[in-house]
Amino acid sequence: MRTGFAGQWDAENGVIHQKNHQENNFIMTGQEEWDDYTLSLKARKLSGAEGFLILFRSKNEDNWHWWNLGGWGNSSHAIERMADSSKEKISDSVQGSIKTGQWYDIRITVQNKKIKCWLNDKLIHDVDSQSFEQTALEAGAGYDKKSEEWIIKVVNKYDESLKTDVSLDHLKARQVEGTITILTSNSPKDENSFDNPRKVIHKSKLFGPVASKFTYDFPPYSLTIFRLREVQ
Numbered sequence: 001m002r003t004g005f006a007g008q009w010d011a012e013n014g015v016i017h018q019k020n021h022q023e024n025n026f027i028m029t030g031q032e033e034w035d036d037y038t039l040s041l042k043a044r045k046l047s048g049a050e051g052f053l054i055l056f057r058s059k060n061e062d063n064w065h066w067w068n069l070g071g072w073g074n075s076s077h078a079i080e081r082m083a084d085s086s087k088e089k090i091s092d093s094v095q096g097s098i099k100t101g102q103w104y105d106i107r108i109t110v111q112n113k114k115i116k117c118w119l120n121d122k123l124i125h126d127v128d129s130q131s132f133e134q135t136a137l138e139a140g141a142g143y144d145k146k147s148e149e150w151i152i153k154v155v156n157k158y159d160e161s162l163k164t165d166v167s168l169d170h171l172k173a174r175q176v177e178g179t180i181t182i183l184t185s186n187s188p189k190d191e192n193s194f195d196n197p198r199k200v201i202h203k204s205k206l207f208g209p210v211a212s213k214f215t216y217d218f219p220p221y222s223l224t225i226f227r228l229r230e231v232q
Contacts, residue, residue, distance in 0.1 A: 017046075032059055039108045044101065050074045051098030056108050065090075067108060067117050067125075070098030079115060079125055086157050086188070091115075091127045137162055137218060144227075149178060152226040156218040157188070166226070168212040173230035177208030184222035 008020045009027045018025050030037070043052050051070020058064035065081050072078075072093070079091040096119070098104065107118040117125040138155045156162050168176055183202040190200050209231045218224055 026053075026055055026058075028055060028058055036111045037109075039106075039110075041106050042103050043106055044103045045070075045098050047100065051077075052104075052106070054106055054108065057110060065115070067106075069104075069106070069119065070096065074098060077117075077119070077124055079117065079127060081129070083158065090129050091125045094124050096124070137164060147227075147229075149227045149229045150176070152228070154218055154224045154226075156220060156222045156224075159220045161217050161219050163215060163217040165213060165215050168228065171212050171230055173232065174212060175209040175231040176212050176228040177206075177210070177231050178226065178228040179204055180207040181225040181227075182219065182222055183224075184219045186221070188221050 008025075009016055009018055016027065018027075039054070039056050041054070043054075045051055050072075051074060052067075053071075054067040054069065056065050056067070058066075063083055065079065067077070068080055069077050074097045075095065076093040077096045078089050078093045081088055081090050105118075105120050107121075109116045113129045115125065115127045115129055116123060138157070139153065141150065141152045143150055150168060152166065154166075181202050181204040183200065185200045192199050207226065208228070212230075216224075
């Protein structure tokens, strides 16, 4: 059995319980390399404003899944995933709450990318997590009237490069050109310091001319900024 990130866990009369009321107190069992399995347990809330957080597919503090039962003010259930310190919901929220003093039968099955969650033998979630894996890009765009440039900012928050189309096909010109600036590092936790002030620095270069709809491979853990103007 692997203890978690914090907390004081005791086993009494066949029941494991937590004596520390701080947040993020977890206890884990099994092996990190386990892939396809079923996790079954009984749980009871003795006090508190919400319900249970059931960890599964947990590698470390920055990479895990959990089933959040009675979260969001004890109003709903959902599956969440932490990937390299970035947390996201990977299921729909299902209305529900966890009652104090009541025992619940909890079962989670994981098989490849499929995740199923049952509460008291009722199927609550049936999720294909793969459908969420290629949604890591976040983007925004605007127009600088003074420089007559389109500004596009794209963030890839995951540990692999992601290729996607960038489209400015509403322009009159068929081609665009300008500059591209990239800020990236090997880890999302990297930061500059007095000892290493250039650990994370940006790099800029000329870009184009390219078609007003082009494909770009965004590096892992990166912020990419395009400043593009129409080629007359």
